[in-house]
Amino acid sequence: MIRLRNVTVAYGDRVILDNINLDIHQGETLAILGASGSGKSTILRLIIGLQKPTKGQVFFHDEDITTFDEEQLTAVRRHMGMVFQYSALFDSMTVGENVAFGLRQHTKDDEATIQRIVEEKLHLVGLEGIEDMMPNDLSGGMKKRVSLARAIALDPQVILYDEPTAGLDPLRCMDINRLVVSMQKQIHATSVIVTHDMDSAFYVADRLAYLQDGRFRLIADKKTFAHTDDEEVQRFIHGGRLPEERGDSL
Numbered sequence: 001m002i003r004l005r006n007v008t009v010a011y012g013d014r015v016i017l018d019n020i021n022l023d024i025h026q027g028e029t030l031a032i033l034g035a036s037g038s039g040k041s042t043i044l045r046l047i048i049g050l051q052k053p054t055k056g057q058v059f060f061h062d063e064d065i066t067t068f069d070e071e072q073l074t075a076v077r078r079h080m081g082m083v084f085q086y087s088a089l090f091d092s093m094t095v096g097e098n099v100a101f102g103l104r105q106h107t108k109d110d111e112a113t114i115q116r117i118v119e120e121k122l123h124l125v126g127l128e129g130i131e132d133m134m135p136n137d138l139s140g141g142m143k144k145r146v147s148l149a150r151a152i153a154l155d156p157q158v159i160l161y162d163e164p165t166a167g168l169d170p171l172r173c174m175d176i177n178r179l180v181v182s183m184q185k186q187i188h189a190t191s192v193i194v195t196h197d198m199d200s201a202f203y204v205a206d207r208l209a210y211l212q213d214g215r216f217r218l219i220a221d222k223k224t225f226a227h228t229d230d231e232e233v234q235r236f237i238h239g240g241r242l243p244e245e246r247g248d249s250l
């Protein structure tokens with residue numbers, strides 16, 4: 001469904017992604033892992049067409065979107081919902097207006113239809129009756145949920161999550177993890193999730209990809225990934241601990 005082919009992203013001499021290939025299959029949830037600054041968010045920006053690669057191609061349904069103009073990209077983005085790091089809600093708009101934003105931009109739906117969809121999407125993320133609240137009055141977890149409701153307002157084929165659990169306590173993280181899984185079940189979206197959070201990655205993903213030094217060091221299904229004999233990947237999975245440090249420490 002989404003394919004990156006021989007993609008390089010460089011800023012001057014600094015190569016961030018070095019001739020990478022990636023296939024994302026319809027209906028799957030793929031987690032992209034890697035150290036800070038390894039280029040994970042860049043991959044999301046390439047997929048949604050917010051950034052063009054220095055070299056290579058990005059396909060969505062067999063169309064190379066790197067050749068698209070802004071109007072064509074807007075049409076592609078209609079099928080993609082993005083949950084940005086730190087929610088990125090519009091602070092001056094109510095929750096309802098935030099969720100309705102894409103509907104107003106991309107559809108000619110009447111006000112009653114928009115209100116019905118806003119209500120339905122807020123219900124899907126476990127929030128009801130908060131349409132008139134302002135983002136600044138919400139907790140971090142609620143903001144993420146509203147951000148997700150906004151991302152799914154147009155029934156996207158693809159949902160891109162940039163660090164959806166960052167900054168949340170463990171209970172709120174688990175709420176978001178469950179939501180990510182339930183989104184996939186309920187709207188059959190293809191999901192790509194960029195995260196540092198190993199628990200979250202293993203909970204939500206079908207496959208995991210580990211990015212290092214501009215390349216994918218490992219792309220594998222969850223079980224294979226968890227049991228890889230690649231010591232570097234194992235160290236990342238175990239929060240940097242060496243094998244001798246991995247016993248029960250509590």
Ligand SMILES: Nc1ncnc2c1ncn2[C@@H]1O[C@H](COP(=O)(O)OP(=O)(O)OP(=O)(O)O)[C@@H](O)[C@H]1O
Binds near residue numbers: 016035036039042
């Ligand atoms: N406009 C730019 N000019 C120069 N360097 C940039 C630019 N945008 C991003 N970078 C660099 O590209 C690298 C990859 O950025 P990206 O945001 O994709 O990383 P990331 O893996 O998502 O990091 P994090 O986990 O910290 O969010 C970073 O080192 C960043 O400094």
